[in-house]
Amino acid sequence: MPPASHRLRRLAVASLVLAVGVVVAAVAYLTARSADERRVEEQLEFRAAWRVDDIEYKLHSSFSILIGAASTIAAEGPPTSERLDRFVRARISYGATAPDSVFWAPRVPHAERRAFEEAMRGSGAADFAIREVEVDASGRAAIVPARERPDYYPAVAFAVQGLRPPDVGLDSASAGLSAALQHSIDSARVGVAGLSSPGPHGDASAPGITVFLPVYEPIAPPAEARRAAVRGVVGAAFDLVAVLNGAIEGTPAVAGPIFVLRSVDTAGGRATAAAVYDPARGSFAASAADVTFASLAGYHTFRQFTLGGTTWRLLLLFPPEQVAALRTSAPLAWLALSVLLSLAAAAAALAGIGRGERLRNIIDERTGEVARLDAELRHRLADLEAIVGASPMAIVTTGTDGAIRTISPAAERILGISAAHEVGTPIAALARSDADAAAIVARALGGESIAGIETAWTRPDGTIFDARISASPLRYATSPVAGAVLLVEDVTEQKATAEQLMHAQKLESVGQLTGGVAHDFNNLLAIIMGNLELLSDRGLNDDKRERLLQPAMRATLRGAELTQQLLAFSRRQTLRPVPTQLDRILPPLRNMMARTLGETIDLQLILAPDLATCIVDPGQLENAILNLAINARDAMPQGGKIVIEAHNAVLDKRYAEAHFDVREGRYIVVSVSDEGRGMTKDVQARAFEPFFTTKEVGKGSGLGLSMVYGFAKQSGGNLTLYSEPGHGTTIKLYLPQVETAAAALPELPQRRPEESFSGTVLVVEDQPDVRATAIEQFATLGFSALAAGTGQEALAILQERDDVKLLFCDVVLGGGMNGPALATAATRIRPGLTVLYTSGYTKNAIVHHGRLDEGVNLINKPYRRADLIRAVKAALDGA
Numbered sequence: 001m002p003p004a005s006h007r008l009r010r011l012a013v014a015s016l017v018l019a020v021g022v023v024v025a026a027v028a029y030l031t032a033r034s035a036d037e038r039r040v041e042e043q044l045e046f047r048a049a050w051r052v053d054d055i056e057y058k059l060h061s062s063f064s065i066l067i068g069a070a071s072t073i074a075a076e077g078p079p080t081s082e083r084l085d086r087f088v089r090a091r092i093s094y095g096a097t098a099p100d101s102v103f104w105a106p107r108v109p110h111a112e113r114r115a116f117e118e119a120m121r122g123s124g125a126a127d128f129a130i131r132e133v134e135v136d137a138s139g140r141a142a143i144v145p146a147r148e149r150p151d152y153y154p155a156v157a158f159a160v161q162g163l164r165p166p167d168v169g170l171d172s173a174s175a176g177l178s179a180a181l182q183h184s185i186d187s188a189r190v191g192v193a194g195l196s197s198p199g200p201h202g203d204a205s206a207p208g209i210t211v212f213l214p215v216y217e218p219i220a221p222p223a224e225a226r227r228a229a230v231r232g233v234v235g236a237a238f239d240l241v242a243v244l245n246g247a248i249e250g251t252p253a254v255a256g257p258i259f260v261l262r263s264v265d266t267a268g269g270r271a272t273a274a275a276v277y278d279p280a281r282g283s284f285a286a287s288a289a290d291v292t293f294a295s296l297a298g299y300h301t302f303r304q305f306t307l308g309g310t311t312w313r314l315l316l317l318f319p320p321e322q323v324a325a326l327r328t329s330a331p332l333a334w335l336a337l338s339v340l341l342s343l344a345a346a347a348a349a350l351a352g353i354g355r356g357e358r359l360r361n362i363i364d365e366r367t368g369e370v371a372r373l374d375a376e377l378r379h380r381l382a383d384l385e386a387i388v389g390a391s392p393m394a395i396v397t398t399g400t401d402g403a404i405r406t407i408s409p410a411a412e413r414i415l416g417i418s419a420a421h422e423v424g425t426p427i428a429a430l431a432r433s434d435a436d437a438a439a440i441v442a443r444a445l446g447g448e449s450i451a452g453i454e455t456a457w458t459r460p461d462g463t464i465f466d467a468r469i470s471a472s473p474l475r476y477a478t479s480p481v482a483g484a485v486l487l488v489e490d491v492t493e494q495k496a497t498a499e500q501l502m503h504a505q506k507l508e509s510v511g512q513l514t515g516g517v518a519h520d521f522n523n524l525l526a527i528i529m530g531n532l533e534l535l536s537d538r539g540l541n542d543d544k545r546e547r548l549l550q551p552a553m554r555a556t557l558r559g560a561e562l563t564q565q566l567l568a569f570s571r572r573q574t575l576r577p578v579p580t581q582l583d584r585i586l587p588p589l590r591n592m593m594a595r596t597l598g599e600t601i602d603l604q605l606i607l608a609p610d611l612a613t614c615i616v617d618p619g620q621l622e623n624a625i626l627n628l629a630i631n632a633r634d635a636m637p638q639g640g641k642i643v644i645e646a647h648n649a650v651l652d653k654r655y656a657e658a659h660f661d662v663r664e665g666r667y668i669v670v671s672v673s674d675e676g677r678g679m680t681k682d683v684q685a686r687a688f689e690p691f692f693t694t695k696e697v698g699k700g701s702g703l704g705l706s707m708v709y710g711f712a713k714q715s716g717g718n719l720t721l722y723s724e725p726g727h728g729t730t731i732k733l734y735l736p737q738v739e740t741a742a743a744a745l746p747e748l749p750q751r752r753p754e755e756s757f758s759g760t761v762l763v764v765e766d767q768p769d770v771r772a773t774a775i776e777q778f779a780t781l782g783f784s785a786l787a788a789g790t791g792q793e794a795l796a797i798l799q800e801r802d803d804v805k806l807l808f809c810d811v812v813l814g815g816g817m818n819g820p821a822l823a824t825a826a827t828r829i830r831p832g833l834t835v836l837y838t839s840g841y842t843k844n845a846i847v848h849h850g851r852l853d854e855g856v857n858l859i860n861k862p863y864r865r866a867d868l869i870r871a872v873k874a875a876l877d878g879a
Contacts, residue, residue, distance in 0.1 A: 014347075021342020029335035039380070040326045041475060044299055048316045049451075049472055049487065051254070052303040055314070056452050058247035059307060062097040062238070063190050066213040069102060069234045073215050078232070079104055081157045088159035097246045099236040100208065101160045105153040105172045106232035113152060120156065125168060130154045132174035146171045153181065153233055172233060177210060183309030184212040185230050186223070192308030209243065211236045211308065240275050244284040254279055255322045256298065259291055259315040264302075269293045271315060291315065299323050303472075305451035328380065333373045337366055394488040397474065398441055402427045405483065414490050416459030427486070437469065437486065444471035444484035457488065466492045529864060577615045577715065579738050582646050582668060583607050589622055590644065593629050600639030603629070608647035614668045614735040616715055621670075621735075624708045628672040628731055631705065635676025635729065643673045649734070651718075662718050666737040673730040679723040687721055708733070756782035757872065759805035763787050764794045764822060765838075766814045770861075774808065774838075777868060791817030791825070798829050806876065811839040811858075836875040838863070 065088065072087055073079055079087075088102050108116045113130060120128040131154075132146040146152060153172035172181050177193050184191025193210040212233045214226070221229040244260065258277035265271065269292060276287040293300065299318045304311055344362045394411035398404055404423050412418060427441045440450055450471045457467040468491045474483040590605040597603060625644065632642045649669045656664040679687065688709040708731075712719040716736045723729040761783040765771035768789070775785040786804070788794035791813055798804060807826055811819040823835045837858045857878070859871040 018342055021338060025335055025338030025342060028338045029331050032334040033331040036328055036331055040323060041299070043326055044318050044323070045301060045472060045474070045485075047318075048301045048303055049470065049485075051251075051258075051316065052305065052314055052451060053470065053487075054251055055244075055247045056305045056307060056312070059243060059312075060190075062243050062246055063192075063211050063213075063236070063308070065091050065097070065099065065102070066190065066211060066234055066236055070213045070215050073104065073232075073234060078106060079157050081159065084157050085159040088161065092161070097238070097243060098161050099238045101158055102234065102236045103155040103159070104157040104232060104234055105155045107230050108152040108154060110148060110150055110152070116154075120169075128169050130169050130171055131167070132171045133176065135175060143167060143170070146174075149173060155235070172210075172212065172235060180210065180309055181212050181233060184233065185214045185226055187309075188214060188216070188223075188226060190308045192310040208240050209238050209310075211238065241284045241286050244275055244277070248277065248284065254282075256317045256319045258284075259317070260284070261291075261313040261315060262288075264313055271313075303449050303451065305470075307452070328376070330373055330376070333369070337370060337373075341366055392489070394486075394490075396427070396486040396488070397483055398427050398445075398486070399483045400445060400481065402438065402441060402445070402484075411488070414465075414488060415457070416461055416463070440469060440471045441484045441486055444473050444486075445481055447473050447481055449473070454491070465490050466495050577617050579613050580616050580618050580621070581611070581613050582670065583611050585618055585622065586625075586644065586646060589625065593626060596626075597629060597633050597642070598639075601633055601636070602639075602641040604641065604643045606643065606645045610648065611646055612648050612666070612668055612737045615738045616735050620711055620715075624711050624733065625670065625672065627705070627708055628733075632672055632674035632676060632729070635674055635678075640675040643671075645669075645671045645673070648737070651734070663716070667717065667734040668737055670733045670735065671730055672733075673728060675728045678725040678727050678729055679721075680725055684721055684723055688719070705731075757876075758782050760784045760786060760801070760803045761806040761808055762794060762797060762801075762804045764789075764791065764807070764809035764813065764819070766790065766810065770810075777865060778808070780865070781869065781872070790815035791819075791822035794822055795825055795829065798826055798833075802830075804830065805834065806872065807833055807835045809835070809837060811837050834875050836871060 068091060069084070069087060076083075084102060084104060088099070092098050108130070117129055130146045130152050131143050133141050134144045135141050146154075151173065154169045155172065156168065158168075180191040180193040182191075191212040193212075212235045214233050215231045216226065216229045217231045218229065240260070248254065248258075254277060256279060259271065259273045260275040262272045262274040271291045271293070273287045273289055273291055275284045276289070277284045296317055298320045301316055302313065303316065304313045306312070341363070344366075391408060391410055393408075394414040395406075395408035396404060396411055397406045404425055404427055407417065407422060427438050440453065443450055450469075453469045455467055455469060456464055458464050468489045470487040470489075472485050472487075473481040474485055475481055586605060586607065590603060594601075594603045629642060629644070636642075647669055649667050651662065651664050651667060653664045656662045687705050689706060709719050712733055712735075717734040719734070720732045721729070722732075761778050763771060763774045763778065763785055765774060765787075766789050771787055771789065775787055778785040783806070786797055786801070788797055791809075792815060794807070794809070807823065809819045809822055813819055813822065817825075819837055819839075823837075826835070827833050835857065837856065838861055839858065855878075857871065857875040859867060863871070
């Protein structure tokens with residue numbers, strides 16, 4: 001037995017070793033826990049930043065309904081409530097977020113206020129007056145007469161989707177709304193009133209938002225002239241809860257509450273909510289509750305962004321169970337390991353040198369455990385690095401001194417920088433954007449979260465892209481700001497797609513207008529053409545009258561050609577597409593065009609040897625190519641070369657995604673190139689608009705290219721334009737390919753104009769003048785004509801008369817029964833009855849996607865007697 005002094009000495013050594021081990025264990029535990037908390041906080045902050053960016057983007061998308069409304073008003077003029085309501089319902093049917101109401105508010109200068117109010121009262125609004133919202137100190141709102149101001153914006157036309165209609169005459173420049181209104185006018189963008197601002201109902205406490213978009217005259221004035229050029233604003237009132245639910249819909253599940261804050265008291269540690277997301281219900285709900293930060297369980301973080309001039313503040317709460325799920329057991333493992341090592345060391349000291357081997361075995365075992373825990377930590381770190389590496393946004397982190405610490409792979413690609421050269425340099429070295437990136441990071445280091453700043457960013461190689469910048473402070477657990485994270489997103493393609501969408505919406509609005517004009521115009525031309533031919537056929541030998549009739553007929557034919565061009569652009573002409581081989585129709589067309597274009601034009605035709613078959617209306621294709629060739633000739637007044645080429649092409653998925661309204665697949669490309677003046681960028685942007693022309697007055701209608709554009713789209717293809725001033729123009733027409741062989745065009749049976757008919761025809765037309773003309777025309781052909789103005793009248797005649805041989809009816813009829821419905825009912829009464837339709841507007845029940853149904857007989861208005869003879873003969877022969 002060792003002496004007592006030796007035992008005491010070993011006990012003292014063991015105690016010292018144990019004490020040191022306890023200290024080391026505590027330090028290891030605290031260090032590992034701090035590192036784990038930093039990792040958890042980084043992941044939560046990253047998720048919060050992504051969630052808020054997603055909500056901001058979808059909120060902005062929800063307001064896109066105003067873009068289409070503003071474009072329609074700019075093109076068609078101030079709307080009525082009925083027109084505005086039809087537009088809003090159509091947009092909602094395409095998936096747009098439904099607002100409570102959409103309204104039109106024209107600009108009324110102060111000097112015109114009294115006259116405007118009297119005009120409105122005279123138009124039916126008996127008690128109309130321009131009023132505004134007055135909010136007292138308690139937050140209650142009242143409607144009072146508008147105070148004097150330079151301009152008023154009273155709401156006069158509404159599309160109401162909610163349960164409560166707005167107040168007519170409510171001024172959009174009222175208190176609480178004026179800031180958003182002026183922001184919208186000055187910036188030419190969407191303006192959003194704050195969450196506590198009164199809406200068009202005058203309610204200051206309802207959780208809703210009001211959104212504005214200006215309409216200018218002329219379109220797109222310079223910034224300094226916008227206030228004077230604004231015609232008015234189109235606005236929308238949205239239910240805040242509905243918009244927020246639309247923004248959260250379709251995203252990954254949200255585990256914790258999200259508070260949309262009305263106000264924040266930073267010093268008092270409190271905030272007032274306007275709406276709260278409940279993860280149990282999976283939706284937002286209105287709320288006016290106060291939120292105390294100290295009482296929140298779990299981890300919370302603040303985010304904010306600016307949308308339409310209004311700052312949105314969000315508080316995101318991650319519940320304790322979600323935070324706990326992200327933590328690891330590494331701190332406890334380090335603590336246990338350190339304690340075990342300390343006990344082992346103390347035991348070894350007590351056991352003496354003879355126990356050294358056992359101690360080494362324990363150390364080896366614990367070292368293996370440490371290696372396992374280290375591998376686990378490395379695996380988790382690799383997962384985090386993979387998430388950052390897969391992010392499509394550029395991520396750059398800095399320390400508190402503003403020096404760059406990390407750069408993500410996407411940042412190297414998007415910003416054109418290298419982590420090897422930039423890490424350790426000040427963030428100011430990356431400040432290559434119009435918005436100062438260094439200043440944004442400095443704000444984040446001060447504890448502020450910044451989101452959605454759009455700017456132009458210049459890479460080191462000089463290339464420029466559109467960027468959206470966000471920044472947030474980096475905090476570890478409860479520690480102060482330890483750095484900042486800068487997020488940069490390349491939104492060049494997004495902005496390009498949005499511009500293409502707006503352009504398509506603009507063309508669609510004009511197309512709807514021209515289609516409607518063509519319908520009414522064709523009815524008028526049917527009356528003019530029919531009566532002119534009747535007068536000419538009655539043997540009037542007066543030379544002077546004949547000289548007057550012939551120019552009138554030529555003018556009528558020109559009007560018919562003009563409406564056909566309008567219908568072509570609006571994609572509402574009747575097409576008869578068949579499988580067509582272009583190498584059969586282009587050579588004869590080239591020979592004809594060579595004579596038409598003149599001797600100063602060198603016309604060349606180049607066809608690929610393996611040219612496939614396309615599906616197209618051959619006659620309309622020839623008209624389109626002839627239009628393009630004439631435009632090319634006019635661009636070369638001194639003469640030159642025009643090249644027409646045709647070859648096969650494939651448009652892949654990437655091309656289709658980058659070009660709006662284009663489908664991937666196999667096409668035949670017909671291109672027409674010239675050596676003429678070319679077009680500037682401004683002219684190219686408007687080249688396909690109807691009635692736009694750069695030619696002298698009287699030299700062009702401005703419908704040539706727009707007609708070709710409508711024909712290409714209606715045929716399932718596309719049209720592209722490439723031009724450079726001084727170097728000529730190339731226009732490419734894409735036509736879809738088919739596998740079947742080309743077929744001959746169907747031809748209508750020919751009949752000499754003097755040939756006559758017999759029997760009874762029933763003419764059904766709701767326009768009296770058109771009906772009278774048609775009856776007279778059929779009488780000259782030998783028919784006994786009966787007349788009806790509605791489908792019900794026609795059915796009554798068929799019940800009484802059994803000698804009706806032909807039913808001639810308009811497609812669009814009043815009285816609740818259109819032409820196809822009448823034909824169905826008539827053939828039940830009289831099986832075998834021959835039906836011939838007529839229409840001046842082809843977007844109706846018998847035409848689908850611009851193509852006539854099989855077996856349907858149709859003659860388009862206006863028509864000549866020779867056309868009517870052929871159509872009647874074809875219908876009777878096919879019966």
